[in-house]
Amino acid sequence: MREPGTARIAVDLLGGDQAPAVVVDGALRACQADPALQLLLVGPVEAADAVLAALGPADRGRVCAVAAPTGPHAQDRDVSSVESGVRSAVLAVAQGLADAVVSAGNTGATVTSAALGLGRWPGVRRPALTAVLPTAAGRIVLLDVGSSVDPDETTLAMHARLGAAYASVVHGVAAPRVGLLTIGTERGKGDRLRRAVPAVLAALDLPAGGSYAGLVEGNDVVTGAPADVVVADGFTGNVLLKGLETAYALLGAPNPGEVPPRAAVLLGVGGTVVVCHGAASGADIAAGIGFAAALHRRAAVPAIADLIIGPEAPATDRKTPDPQSARGGS
Template identity: 70%
Template sequence: MTRPIIGRVAPERWRTNGATAPGQRTVGEPGTARIAVDLLGGDQAPAVVVDGALRAAQADPSLHLTLVGPAEAADAVLAALDPPDRQRITTVVTTAGTVRGAAHAVAEGRADALVSAGDTGATVLSAARELGRWPGVRRPALAAVLPTAAGRLVLLDVGSSVDPDEEALLVHARLGSAYASIVFDLKNPRVGLLTIGSEPGKGDRLRRSAPALFASRPLPSGARYVGLVEGGDVVLGTAADVVVTDGFTGNVLLKGLEAGYALTGPPKPGTTLPPRAAVLLGVGGTVVVCHGAATGSDLAAGIAYAADLHRRASVAAIADLLRYSEVSHD
């Protein structure tokens, strides 16, 4: 069973700050964004999710929220909003399967994107079942943006696929290259494979066998494989623009760096930290996953991130770049 990718628009209608179709110019109109929010996702849910949803709704008058969860949690958001703003809130009352309910709202066209701070595995599974996967993507990847001394870097996977093989890592390299190209307008992104040393042959079996595959297959947007990189290269950002690893290692690295940045600030003084959230690449819609320990501010930033990705048609543009036009529910 296949169907078109949600959010697909004609190239001339892309609202993106990233790559454009030949001869087209970008349009920066805000537009409405309808975000389905999993009210029971997160260590401190639903209170922290209610806080985040309220902050997001108050900050963005063009934002519409579909709150999926217990009635009392949704009512707490409604009660805190002015009457005119309550019209931008829709509720789906349930106490079980909230993340799948939110994904279903996107699949049915009642929402444009999904945000959850719940269990990563449940979120990925719900997104894959409800929205489908892109052809050839057996394991969708969570891509996070990290600040570096040189600017910013895309790290993936950060928690979705903890035990990938070489082919899965290559697919993730393609997804990350397309994401960097479309969202950040990076020309010829440099792709590195994370391991314990930059010399050839460093690392476990997977890290020793994957480089030959990376070097032999083309990557989108003129991206090029630049070899093995270490953890320090992720902080410096001078060796690669996209760093690929398994979800276990990526999640450990991400949480360690975020804790460090919270204490000392970003590697480049004066820069703003990206949202503590990751986009799920390889499924047929816009899905943003926040940390289980997310604060209300983190949830609000994740919702804003999902709204921005939708408004710029980023997921559809990435799919177009990779020549994916449909998703599969097999």
């Protein structure tokens, strides 16, 4: 029987620019920081052995290795080998062996593996990578930040609902205000999609008493005043997120000591999936693992699903990931 508060996190050892070394470092940091954490390290067994060797005897029982198909050598990180790690990590959640997935690998591979392996919520055509940024007025939820680079009106409307539910469940925001990111706040600004979506969002029934707050610009994301949630396509959201991450690292965040976490949660699939930045450090990976554990312990993803699709609704389009299914993305 599991101890209360235990979180079992499947960690993709092959995900990230400096994997597996940086992921091993992050996994070790996370395990040492959280005594109720259990890790399934998915990838080369020798990399998982490095974590076990660094832990004391009392902690080694909290970590186990799950072999994933790889190239003939540990350093052979070709595309199929790298993607096999996240597919196997997702499968561990689908089979009930883990409570959440953490990967710093290819975004497209992670999103596709999660959608196929865990299923999408009814009404969700494209899941949304959801990040939280520090602002001068607190925190702001930004989505999508890399999953759907060419969405349509229906997708952005669903992402608005996902963002409002996330702000309510995770950050306790009452009646979240949802804004649309564009190049100006005057009516008619932006491309064809951005000109069409405001009417859709204004008529939308947003969860948690949310409301459409109108158009916002990039500078509004830093001040945080106009909205609690900002909706963007995945291309623009990713560019904005990485730009702000770098600016805050060089110049300091609006709130001293608070920097953007290099991890985002994937909303709209039937499980907890956290995606870390490809250039994440060991500390970033550890933070991503801690984030996934916190989401699981709070049952945040099921609570968000309840607001979007109602309780007891099953995920859809669920399939077992196959070797060729997780291609694409950034």
